[in-house]
Amino acid sequence: MSKFNLKKSIFGTGKIAGETTAKAGKYTDYELLRRVTLANLLFESNYYQPADEIMTQIENLCSKVSGEQIVELALECRFEQKLRHTPLWLLILANEIHDTPVKDAIAKISNRPDMTMDLLQMLKVRNGSYKMSKSVKKGLAKAFDNYDEYQISKYKKSNLDLSLVDVVNLVHPKPTAKNEAALKALVNDELKPANTWEVALSQGSGKKETFERMISEKSLGSLAILRNLRNMIEADLSRKDIQNAISQVNSGWLTPLNFLAAQRNAPEFTSDIDKAMKNCFSQEKISGTTILAIDVSGSMGGITSSNSKFSRMDLAFAMAAVGTYVFEDLILVFTAGSDAERKGAHLVWKNGYGLGLFDHFNDIFGKLGGGGIFTYQLCEWLKNEGYAKDADRLVVISDSQDIDAHYGSAKIPDTKPYQSSYIIDISSHTHGIKTNHWTAEINGWSDKVFQYIRALEKGLD
Structure with missing residues (x-):
């Protein structure tokens, strides 16, 4: 989905937003490890690909800190940052490099059955086989204490080279009162299907009956609800039932595009979807005053990929919608300009937040000219208009088609007024918008x- 681009000058130089500060200081090896590990917030869904440069950086840093510190960080990654693959990788390294016992940590972190399969797949990618230490084996076995029949049934298969029954045969978990029957049925291939809507439909139940039952039981997952709003409408569910379903959406694993896709499929429920998005993303706000600048230049209208229905503008607006709920005090700015005149145009937006931003796109785009982003001019305008004076951070979301830089301007965006500053590139282009004058330069959407920004700033306090 995304990647993180951190310039070498950030590591250990004491540079924050382009200037040396006492606050930045010199990072310890553990602080560097934590910083690099947090970068995997942005692409960890593909995390066990061995070619990842970040994985190598993490491994090198793990050799410089204690195994106990690595385990502590793994627990933080799982339960505070909600990562799935990164903590497993850290535990593998803690055990391999330092021979640190990881049984209890693996059992605690692997709170979903499919994570046991993820860990074994990482080991195979790394070592060519599922061979594991006693500590890892005992941890995987103990992890099954967490799982009941529903979880075992739901995750018995995966897209990997192994299934849950393979894990059972490899680690031999000791049955408990809540899973003994399920484990026996799993091994004997007699386990009943989990109570999911796909299973119900495959067994002949009607869509309307299935959705009404699962909404009433509150047994339909958050992502399944968002993905099936159009199916619910076509199945002739009542508006009240669909609103009830949307109100049940509450998951930290959803992305802004999940809500945008739902809104596109069921625009008549925009208000309800927006409330659900706010509920999911506003629980821990990023404190202080944030200027969030969104590039609405012409190039942002391009489709993100041949298989996508979304443009870069859609991605940016979806992130802006979430930003209105994530940041404690937000100054939302849209920016574009005139390429011919080499002049930027900027607009502070005060008319609606959340998914409602999409309703005003034509108003915003029409006022700003549709040219490229002028990052240097944007930063100067924010200072001259007084917005930068009291802001704690600047966050710019763009596709890197920077006209100031593209035409050879030597002027560097002034980020010094802010305690921290971030440039977020939602495309694969890098046409000069990136300098070493940002706290972090990030690719992702x-x-x-935003979780990365929150976690990074906690680490810099």
């Missing part, structure tokens, strides 16, 4: 970008 999920809410995990």
